Amino acid sequence: MVVNMLSRVAESLYWLSRYVERAENVARFIHVNLHLMLDYPEEVLARQWEPLVTTSGDEKDFFNRYDAATEDNVIRFLTFDKENPNSIVSCLNAARENARMVRDTISSEMWEHLNHVYLDLKKHSRQKKIDDLHGFYTNVKNAGHLFVGLMETTMSHSEGWHFARLGRVMERADKTARILDVRYFMLLPAVEDVDTPFDAILWGALLKSTSAFEMYRKRFHRIYHKNVADFLIFDDYFPRSLNYCINTAKKSLKFIVSDFSEKTSAEYELNKLYEIIKDGNIDQVVNNGLHEFIDIFQFNLNIVGREVHNSFFSMKNEKMVESMSQVQVSSTNE
Amino acid sequence: MNLKFDSYKTEGFFDEVFAADGQPRNGAAPIVNAINELPINDLLKRQKAAELALLQSGITFNVYGDNEGEEKIFPFDIIPRIVQAKEWERIEKGLKQRIEALNLFVNDVYNSRKIFRDKIIPEELVSGADSFRKQAINLNPPKGIWIHISGSDLIRDEKGDFFVLEDNLRCPSGVSYMLENRAVLKKTFPKAFKTMNVRPINVYPDRLLAALQFLSKKENPVVVVLTPGIYNSAYYEHSFLAQQMGIQLVEGRDLVVLNDTVKMKTTKGFETVDVIYRRIDDDFLDPEEFNPTSLLGIPGIMKAYRKGNVVLANAIGTGVADDKAVYAYTPQIIKYYLGEDPILPILPTYLCSDKKSLDHVLSNLDKLVVKSVNMSGGYGMLIGPMSTQKERASFAELIKEKPRDYIAQPTINLSRAPVICGKNFVGRHVDLRPYVLYGEDINVIPGGLTRVALKAGSLVVNSSQGGGSKDTWILSENGNGGEHAK
Known part of the structure; x- marks a missing residue:
């Protein structure tokens, strides 16, 4: 059973x-x-x-x-x-x-x-x-x-494992987004440093902060700020990129709700976040402002977190208590 | 250099491992030899490794009142305590008889009350007990079982005779230590363990689950362990048992009562709970009927229980049968319900509520052990021969003020067992708590928790008073338990 x-x-x-x-x-x-x-x-x-x-x-x-x-x-x-x-x-x-x-x-x-x-x-x-x-x-x-x-x-890779993995990738996406935001913002104004050894060191440090240095090199070889941002946001295979984290979150959530009859708000919100990444590309992000992009991403990530909580940890039960006690009341009235 | 038992002295006490100085008891030779053959550093290393294993796996109890929530391991001594097959046979029979009778007693107390009409035990003594629960009156737990899980404390005197010191009928703790101590000791002395044909105890979780499932009418009942939470001193045990049985460990906040049925809140909605092994005291179980301020409990659970929609193990109010004053009547209780003489004797017990006994107790305080009937864990106790004049005087006042709350017993020189103390073996007093499960039949697990008073000379084995534990090896009949050691 x-x-x-x-x-x-x-x-x-x-x-x-x-x-x-x-x-x-x-x-x-x-x-x-x-x-x-x-x-x-x-x-x-x-x-x-x-x-x-x-x-x-x-x-x-x-x-x-x-x-x-x-x-x-x-x-x-x-x-x-x-x-x-x-x-x-x-x-x-x-x-x-x-x-x-x-x-x-x-x-x-x-x-x-x-x-x-x-x-x-x-x-x-x-x-x-x-x-x-x-x-x-x-x-x-x-x-x-x-x-x-x-x-x-x-x-066992069952429900509990998926909740744990969901927590991990949510946290990871948040941290990658934050470090990228803060560092990118800090580093960009230093125009005089562009293409100097310091520039490479600093961007390299950002990559190392996300354990991405070697994997980035394999894909882009030379360190260039736009590529760094591209890699950390959109890469399909690097396990700390926002894209990868959100995809993994989707997979785990899919497992968790596999026998649900109704769509949960967590799924709905996560899907919205997924669309933001799926439809984006780095040129667009840089043109419209990386900071603004990450702001939107994090805002939506937080909503996903809130809805995971509401869908599985608390609200649902409270709602069910309400609806069930209503059933109870109506049946005694009959 | 080896640490040898050569210089170990039994000093006139009954020793659990040595029949006389230098002479191991029947069947104990392999472990004594194994230890004798180990270089001292190796032995101490094994002791350390055993303690570290307990700490690393977090087998700890919480120390209350400590901000850091510091956890300590229950001190553990790696020299096992040996129980002979013949001795165990008697203990097993005696405990089965005892639990069967006490279960009938609890049922009678809360239902037909025949035992009072037959004047076997004064009614006011029972209904006046702190552990009497009026909420249990007219309760009919499934299959007539109230005391599903219990553990009675046994002691031996200087002649080696076993006595029941007290019963614990309210889901006593310690069984996880019994199981974990064994797991550690099997690794510590694998060869001696094998040679000595020690009876296995790892059936406990299976038997416990079977006993709990037996209580439900359903074929596949949902059984859970209910814990007060991670800050409870026995939390480790609660999670351990749930894990071993492969069932859910729940807290009060995970449960809710709907339509007089207990439900647990899962990620997919509510699920009905059929049997609850509860490790929460009666008083905290249901704020609607007991302590209204309890946050641990589940409002409405008693109603669900009375309707038979959920089973609680143990039942409510079983503490009335382990009251220290009711204890004095347990031989009569056994005789009354079963028509048998008790197999395991109790200690002569003076109830201070009785005028004649009270006078005797007050004039013999220096010889007796006095206990408050409402306290446990080694608190509220006076050990006469080890007390000061001042302590006796203040205890006398307490007793005179509330005689019902005190009993007295002769001071027993508990049996001893060797423990490692620094770089020596020394004898320390021990008791024994075997665990009993009451399901389809009554089952005494062949093992138990041997508690040992680690302070020299101390007769109090409780962990709160500096007690530790040992693994308990019950030898099997067909083992070499009969072979005489050299």
């Missing part, structure tokens, strides 16, 4: 996966920046940390509690700050809490891995060391990759 998945469990799986992906992305962004510092002229160094805060979307919280976007402050805020719900430490704790709620649903390998990461992290944050950060970020990234791999190989 097949028992459907509890809404709460589906929600935990979705968020568990989002949090792991978020932690991994933040680690990658910071790690790339640390590397960048080695190649970058001193005088512009200071400008390179604030974009990371902007990318996280938490600049308000940051400037409320920190005076300036220095390397130390940004690293602390994005990595170890427990008051920042999107810091690496907070994300991994939240991932593990969610995993605990569904440990009877996920494989013991997945749970033990997240628990191990959590225990390790506790050790690290107790020592409060900011040195050896390279090793630390590498570990966080690897932890994320290992989690995805364990999910792939040790969990």
